[in-house]
Amino acid sequence: MSENMSLAPSELAQALEICLLAKQPMLIMGMPGQGKSSIVEQVCEKIGADLIVAHPVVDNPTDYKGFPVLVDVDDKKSKKYMQYMSHAKKVPEFLPFGGLRQLITADKLTVHFADDVGQAQTSVQCAYGQLLLNRAVNEHKVSDNVVFVAATNRKQDKAGVKGIISMLLDRFTSVVELQTSLEDWVRWAIENNLRHEVVSWVRYRPEVLSEFKPTPDFSRTPTPRGIHAISKMMDAGVPDYLQIRMFSGAIGKARATEFVGFLRIYQNLPDPDKVIMDPDNGEIPDEPSHLYALCGAISQRATKNNLERIVKYADRLPDEFSVLLIKDCISNDAALTKSAAFNRWVINHQDVLL
Incomplete structure (x- = not known):
């Protein structure tokens, strides 16, 4: 898109480093095969940030809720469920797993990189957007050490990208396009x-x-x-x-x-x-x-x-x-x-x- 800032690879690396240190989310666009993912990896390595790579194109919307399980009722949870299940010994809970759990427990600068986000279903983009907005997985708060970064091809690349929904696009502080140099x-x-x-x-x-x-x-x-x-x-x-x-x-x-x-x-x-x-x-x-x-x-x-x-x-x-x-x-x-x-x-x- 012409209204987005075009950056050479070295410029993107510098801009991304600034965004990560400022804890501001960035969306990177560009044609296939440019090395968008590699630049993210290199910048994370340079600043010593942990990297979580996600592929929303293979996700389901409900993945962002966590995994449903039955857990023992403790004193705290019993108050929460008492009016509905006063005699229950176990209650339902959605437990974060994999990368979601890392988002909650991160104790150092951690980058959650959603690769090929533009190819994800609209419903998945909606769920991902909520994660960025609310910074929580159900009642579990995402760590303040986490920064969200995403990459996508452009619609004209005919790589299966139908677009980025406006709600998700608005979550990114910086939207840039990678140009070759x-x-x-x-x-x-x-x-x-x-x-x-x-x-x-x-x-x-x-x-x-x-x-x-x-x-x-x-x-x-x-x-x-x-x-x-x-x-x-x-x-x-x-x-x-x-x-x-x-x-x-x-x-x-x-x-x-x-x-x-x-x-x-x-x-x-x-x-x-x-x-x-x-x-x-x-x-x-x-x-x-x-x-x-x-x-x-x-x-x-x-x-x-x-x-x-x-x-x-x-x-x-x-x-x-x-x-x-x-x-x-x-x-x-x-x-x-x-x-x-x-x-x-x-x-x-x-x-x-x-």
Whole structure:
């Protein structure tokens, strides 16, 4: 929705952390495969919050009442039931269980994360909304340490979302939409050891991060999740003859074919190790796709011992690729920012960094 605030992943993480520390509920919207759930998990880990993951799409409205049981009548409860069941030895009670019980007993900051809430039945959304509003499970009060967060796809994603009922939407202090960001994704990909061939391809074709289109058949279009999947397949050793067919299931046939073609470029690249050894004479490819691939391969090899030579090579590149190469080097190893070679490169390239 245009009226909602759009945030890049790094911005969402910061906004979510603020909401959690302020104990304000947040609803996160976005297309499938962006990593909404992962961001929630990462922020909870960062601030040391417990995380309860719920899936309202498989809930029944009555689940939020608890489990009905007969319990012994004690002195306190006997007064409550005396006018109805004065001679009863047991009385009915709804006991919270599982995640519901955790909501009541939480003794530290705890996030209740309702994933895919937009796919839940209207009746379930109503019940969930009451939990947020009243902060109680029957007579059991939800702990003040609990913060509610939910995520959903959008209606236009055709992922089974019929909408969020207004009563539930009104319970959230902040409603935001996650947008893809090339720089955020590259930083995350490098930190999580995705294949440098995949990272280089996404730099070359950044539009693949937001190319998701819902289809009525079983064809796929790229998403960040699908791109991550092809990196995992490569780590597992998918053979060349299966690459297009397996990658098609993750990012669609057209992009899979293109990516496999990009992989073939690597077979014809200048040797990255030779370029690093002789940066003054190392070959500079003319084709942008080749240069993206070579910069990715070089950045994976960056160390404090060879950064001086890598900077020499970067100084020979067009500004766009010089910045790309050095940024990816320090993303791989933040300690490289303390080197004299990096600081000298920053001083010499202030005009393109500002």
